[in-house]
Amino acid sequence: MKVISTLVGTGLRGTGLAAGCVLGLIAGSQALAQDYPSKDLDWTIAFGPGGGNDIMARTLIDIIQKYDLYGQDIRAENRAGGSGAVGWGYVYSKAGSGYDITTTSGSLITTPLQADTPWKASDFVPLALLATDDLAIMVSGNSEWDTIEEFIESAKEKPPTLAGTGTVNVDFIVPTLFAEKAGFEFEYVSFNSMADMQTALLSGAVDAMVGNPGEIVGLVESGDMKALIYSGETTPPALGDVPTMDEKGWGVGVSMPRGLILAPDAPQEAVDFWRATVEKIVETPEWDKYIETNLLTENIKYGDDFATFLKNAQDGFEKVLRAQGAIK
Amino acid sequence: MDVFADLWMGLSVAISPINLVYLLIGAMVGMIVGVIPGFGPSAGLAILLPVTFGMDPIGAVMMLAAIYYGAMYGGTITSILLNTPGESATVASTFDGYPLAQKGRAGPALVMQAVASFTGGTVGVILITVLAPAFSHVARNFGPPEYFLLALLGMLTLIVMIGENWKLGVLSALIGFALGTVGVDLETGQSRYTFGSAELIGGIHFIPIAIGLFGLGELYFAFYQGLHRIGSGSIAQYDRKKGFWPDMADWVDTKFTLVRGSILGFVVGVIPGAGATIASLMAYSFERSFSKRPKNFGKGEMAGLVAPEAANNAASSGAMIPLLTLGIPGSASTAVLLAAFLLWGMRPGPLFMTQNPEFAWGLIASMYLGNMALLALNIFAIPLFVQIIRVPYRILAPIVLVICTLGTFSVSSSMIEVYLMFTAGIVGFFMRLYGFSPAALVLGLVLGPLAEEALRQTLTISRGSFWIFLERNGSIGIIVTTAVLLLVLPLMQRIGRRAGALKQATVSEVEDAGV
CATH class of the missing domain: 3.40.190.10 (Periplasmic binding protein-like II)
Structure with missing residues (x-):
């Protein structure tokens, strides 16, 4: 099994996307759950060090390593540039891989609206929304x-x-x-x-x-x-004692998503593994401390619920920006 | 006397052996980060930020802050020796620093820049210590109208920089303004001239342009002149025994320059967003207006190097004021420091200094020590750095090219920025050949977007009325200052020149006798 997944990895780098997807599906259906993870994880941070995205990614990695939740090495790389286009473009090119993970921000939605990126938010495999940055x-x-x-x-x-x-x-x-x-x-x-x-x-x-x-x-x-x-x-x-928009009946339902996504067409075993892992991460005191110090709103949604959340946010953005004339 | 009690407490926190080690590491990293073209302090800080996870915050902030102001020392070295600014705030230092090196005075130029940096840095910290609360009000009075006026004031320096051929100078500035329009339009969100590229959304950064225009342009020009065919030591003659220390005239000529540059730099640095780059460019042109020999500027005048150097270091200290007293970062580098504060669980804001006195005053006290360490480091390192210009040009040039490319690429891992740098290099070569002004282009690129955004914000706020500039105290203050400068400076220049003409004879006598 190890051999197969390595082959899939190299095959992907060498050959085109379509072949990679097919191979990925085959490997996914054949592999047993306990085979994941068998390789180092490549964690893309699509922004420079010090920003909100970077701090969240590094906090998550610290927690995973402290509680030994992954079992293999994790390599964190800041692939910054083009408002996330460089980093997420890199993860997009790893379609079919279960070992390419990244953290999201609002730019995951806005950058494809502004520039001709080959990817859009819905191309990736949504793992979990963890928190939102609200205003x-x-x-x-x-x-x-x-x-x-x-x-x-x-x-x-x-x-x-x-x-x-x-x-x-x-x-x-x-x-x-x-x-x-x-x-x-x-x-x-x-x-x-x-x-x-x-x-x-x-x-x-x-x-x-x-x-x-x-x-x-x-x-x-x-x-x-x-x-x-x-x-x-x-x-x-x-x-202080400040009401929320929802309480007043003027809820907007759009906020900056801080979540985890995998490369497109990631194998099911990887998705299952990460769902179980995220459930453990959000129970740790370190996670609570992160939410508290950064004043984020904890908001955990898995898989399809996360996808729906992204979709709603994207629709809200498109509607307003089109009305404003910022995008065509 | 409270201030001194606080400072003393800060010093006792800062001076523990382990913290001093962190401070020295920071100073050295800062020097190195500054020397590498393109690789500015904000990038250096950001890369070392993850290292500080789990460190004691006081030691960590001492180290990070030392990287930040240390880069201002290192950035000038390549400006002087290679005409390649190590980072954006040392562009102005190339104007007279490089001609000094060409005249064989690289040693004195490097020593004077270290002294100027030290003076600027130290004056800056003294002013922080004494004036932090008062200056937080300056930052508080800056809205869009004031930023627009400040950008206009900055553009006045264009007049100085444009030089003899004003038509080509104006054209150069206009090219800079044009490049400044690339990127997402801040107000409407529409993309301007990005051609669908995600890398151009943020606009054209001026660091690759400055490196290309000054550094690579110089490189190509040297090849054009055939420098690569000549042996070693050809860019500049340099005699270690005779030419290392500055002579008396250097000290005498620049004693007030040091003070003027430091104070101007500090005041500009306090204003969030203006920063060390604008401070150094303004200091250069003001110094030229004050000078008795404005014609010598650009041809290797020591005051032309000392003024921007004192200013950029003082500005980097000044930028700590809005950070510490309001929690508002004034520059890209202080924004990374702010992120670090948040990371360590602190809450920057107006109460920051009272809630974390040990941390804040430890940091301020460490800046005195850091500047002393950097002065010593610089003086010791100069003989080493000066060796650079003894390397034959055919070997040195490819190395500079590679370092410029790596430095530019590493900042945002963008190939587009590398292409921009190379294009700017070719453009810079032709600009030099035909007498355009690369400095005016860079200034246009920096100030153009700033002025455009601030003006549009101002007019949105005032709903189209220009009277807003006369309704706010901050604006009126800037307008009055500008008017005074415009009236007084030419007057002083005239008086200065007349006095200079009288003095000229005596000075040359002294020089003859001295050497």
Whole structure:
């Protein structure tokens, strides 16, 4: 069996995709569950070190190694470039392999919408969604608005300016869908980085902004900013007593997916193995600590549920971006 | 006196033997990262970040911060010796650093850059220590209108950089602006000139362009001149015994330059997003305006090297202020440091320094020590580095080519950036041949997108009204400063020149007598 899987591996690198898929299917159906894993794992991180995607991947690898959940070596490689196109393109080229895994972010959906990538999110084998990065609508600490209702009321009179990072991004999609449901309009001001956006809000240039709790919690604790509403399922306690969009009946159902995917047409034994492994990972105290320090929302969905989640997010993105004219 | 109690406490934390080892490792890695063209401090930091998992945060941050400011020391070495900026903030150092090396003054140039870097770094840390709370308000007043005005102020430096042939200079800057339009349009999200390539979504980075224009352009030009056929030591004559230490004139001429460069660099560095690159370019052109011999700039004037060097180091210290006092990173490198803080379970923000005094003050205290270590490292390493220019050009050139290529590729593993670098090299060669200004092109590429984005943000916020520039205190402050500079500088220049003309005679007498 070991020989076969090695052959599949080399065959894939040498020959084309179609042949690889067929071989992969044969190998998958023949192999016994306990044969996986028999090789080193190639873990692609599609972004540079230090970013949210990298931190999550390395945390997962630390947990897997600490509890010896994989049994073979794991090689983590940062294959950064082109907003994830390089790294995920690499994993895509490994179709049929059960040993090529990667972590997702919002770019898995947005990059194919923006550029001619050969792959799209639905090409990969979805293993599990682990958490979502959600957004809070923030105003300056000395702002006249204390609640989201006051904000919306005044927004109906005079549309406020709201800052976010980039346009082809959850930062634009989430408030747009939210405003549609809550019935107000706003002027979106797109920024290149979180830093420019925060100073713009603190300097009084914009009325509000959206941001990840992890990046703004320090400014909330010091009273320089106030959170009005949160897009995730439960508001992190550090943000204070802030309602969620769902609670108010204005849920948007789009957030940045932090999950695990395998190369296209990965064999079933690999999928089964990883499902069981993820179940163990999310029970560890280290995982709880990761969710807590990064202020993420734990949101675990396996296999098809994860695929549906990605599909919904993708539809939301496409709809808003098409209306905006950002994509054709 | 609180500040000194805090600093003393920080010093006692920083000075443990193991932390000092981390600091030295960081300083050395920083030097090396700085020397390799293309491989900037942010890439170096990012790659070493995973190593700090499980390290004591204070030792780890001392090491990472030392990489960050150490790169500013190392980056100049190749600027001076090979006309290839080691990283973006040392582009301005090529303008006079390389001509100095060509004149056989590589030794003094390297020593002066180490001294300037040390002065800039140390003035920066002193200002952090004393002024951190006050300067956090500067960062707090910067919204899009202020960024736009700042970019305009930066463009004034174009006037200085364009040089004698203004038509070609303006054309060069326009090419830079044009290249700056590539990438996703920030406001509408539409792709501009990306031709479906995912690698161009983020736009054209200016590091491969700068390496190509300056480094490779110089390389091709040297071949064009036939340097490869001549033996060793041909790029620059260098005499170890006579020409290593700077002479009195170098020190006397640049004593105020050091101070001006440091203060300007620090102030620009405090503003998030402006950073060391803009600080060094601005310092260069201001220094030229102040100079008694502006005509010598670009031909090997020591002040033209010292000003940007002091500025880029002071700016890298200044960028720590928004990071420590607001949790807002001012540059790509401080963004990686911010990620590290989060990774170690800290919460950057306005309360950061009060909640983690040992960590924050340990870091600040370590920067004093780090700058001293880097000065010593530099002075010792200079005789080694100077040997580079004794290597025959036919051997040196291929090595430089390979290092530039590797450095550029390693930053974002993008072949497109490598192609861009080579194309920029060919363009740079022809620009040199026909008298265009590569510096103006690079400045256009840096400032163009900044100005465009800030202006569009500003006008979205003001709903199309330009009065917003007169409604905000920050904007008014910048406008007033610019006006004063525009009025006062030419005046000072005129007075300076008149005084310079008088002095010129005496200076040349001194030089004759001294040598």
